[in-house]
Amino acid sequence: MATPLPPLVWLRTFEACARHLSFARAADELGLTPAAVGQHIKALESHLGFMLFERLPRGVRLSTIGRAYFPIVATMLDDLTIATAGLFGGQNVAAVTVRCSVSFATLCLAPALPRFTALHPAIPVKIYSSIWSDDLEDSQIDIDVRFGNGRWEGFTATALTRAASIPVCPPRTDFGADPARALFDLxxxxxxxxxxxxxxxxxxxxQLGWPDGAVVSRFTVDTSAIALELAASGTGCAMVSADLARLHLQRGLVSAPPGIVLHHDLTHYVLLPARGTRPSPETLRFRDWLLETFTGP
Structure with a gap:
C-alpha cells in the first residue's frame, strides 16, 4: 500500500526547517514554538519511516534523503502558492525587485518584459542593473540574474540561458567560403x-586551431552591451554570449560567422535566496516567466 500523503502542515514545517537549517528560525517564521516544530518533524519522519535531519550539537543538517525530499516539497508549495494566488487573488500585490547586469537588462529583459506585463498587469517590477553582482545588499532583492558557473553560496541557481558564446563582427561582414579564416583576419x-x-x-x-597569442585585444570594455555597440560601429570583433547577441543579430546591427560557436560552462542563472523567508507569489511567477521565456534552444 502506498504511503499516505503527510499532512500539509508537517510538509510546510519541514520546508521551513530545511530552508533555514534551523528549527528555531523556522518556528519564528511559522509562528510556532520550537517544541511544536520539533514535534512536526518527528511526526513527519515517523510517518515516512526516514530521518530527514541529522541533529547536531549546534543546529541541524539535512540527511541524504532529506536533501532529496526538500526540492520536491519546496516545488509543491511554490506551485500551491502560485495557484492559490491566481485563483483567489489578494488585496496587496507585492512588487518584484530584480537585480541583473546592464547587458542582460537592456539586451534580454527589457525587450521581453512587455510579455510579462501582459500576463500579470497588476505586478509591479523594479529592475536594478549593476555591472558587478554585489552592488546591492542581497536582502534588497527578490530575484538575481547572474552570469557564471551556477555556484553562489546562499542561493539556489537555475540555468536560464545557453552556455555558449559567439564572435560578433561589424554588420555586413563578408565571411566568404572560409568563415574561420575571415574571422581570424578580423x-x-x-x-x-x-x-x-x-x-x-x-x-x-x-577550438579553431589558431596560434597561441594570435588574437591580441585592441579594446577592453566592462559590459557585453558596449562590446556589441563597438562591433556594430565597425570597431572590431567581440566574443559575446549568444543570447545577449541575439537582438543585435536580428536587427542586422552585427554579423556572426556561420557555424562558429564556443561552448563553455558559463551562462546566466536565475537565483533565489536559499535561506530566509519564502518567496512571494509574485516573485515565483516572475521566476517561472523568466525560465519559460529564456530557457530553451
Missing amino acids: ASGSSIQIVGLDNLWVGLSR
Missing part, C-alpha cells in the same frame, strides 16, 4: 575584450 587585427571573460578568445582560438 580578430587578429581588432578584437574586443570583455573584462572577466578573457578566456573566451583563448578558447575559440584553440
Whole structure:
C-alpha cells in the first residue's frame, strides 16, 4: 500500500526547517514554538519511516534523503502558492525587485518584459542593473540574474540561458567560403575584450586551431552591451554570449560567422535566496516567466 500523503502542515514545517537549517528560525517564521516544530518533524519522519535531519550539537543538517525530499516539497508549495494566488487573488500585490547586469537588462529583459506585463498587469517590477553582482545588499532583492558557473553560496541557481558564446563582427561582414579564416583576419587585427571573460578568445582560438597569442585585444570594455555597440560601429570583433547577441543579430546591427560557436560552462542563472523567508507569489511567477521565456534552444 502506498504511503499516505503527510499532512500539509508537517510538509510546510519541514520546508521551513530545511530552508533555514534551523528549527528555531523556522518556528519564528511559522509562528510556532520550537517544541511544536520539533514535534512536526518527528511526526513527519515517523510517518515516512526516514530521518530527514541529522541533529547536531549546534543546529541541524539535512540527511541524504532529506536533501532529496526538500526540492520536491519546496516545488509543491511554490506551485500551491502560485495557484492559490491566481485563483483567489489578494488585496496587496507585492512588487518584484530584480537585480541583473546592464547587458542582460537592456539586451534580454527589457525587450521581453512587455510579455510579462501582459500576463500579470497588476505586478509591479523594479529592475536594478549593476555591472558587478554585489552592488546591492542581497536582502534588497527578490530575484538575481547572474552570469557564471551556477555556484553562489546562499542561493539556489537555475540555468536560464545557453552556455555558449559567439564572435560578433561589424554588420555586413563578408565571411566568404572560409568563415574561420575571415574571422581570424578580423580578430587578429581588432578584437574586443570583455573584462572577466578573457578566456573566451583563448578558447575559440584553440577550438579553431589558431596560434597561441594570435588574437591580441585592441579594446577592453566592462559590459557585453558596449562590446556589441563597438562591433556594430565597425570597431572590431567581440566574443559575446549568444543570447545577449541575439537582438543585435536580428536587427542586422552585427554579423556572426556561420557555424562558429564556443561552448563553455558559463551562462546566466536565475537565483533565489536559499535561506530566509519564502518567496512571494509574485516573485515565483516572475521566476517561472523568466525560465519559460529564456530557457530553451
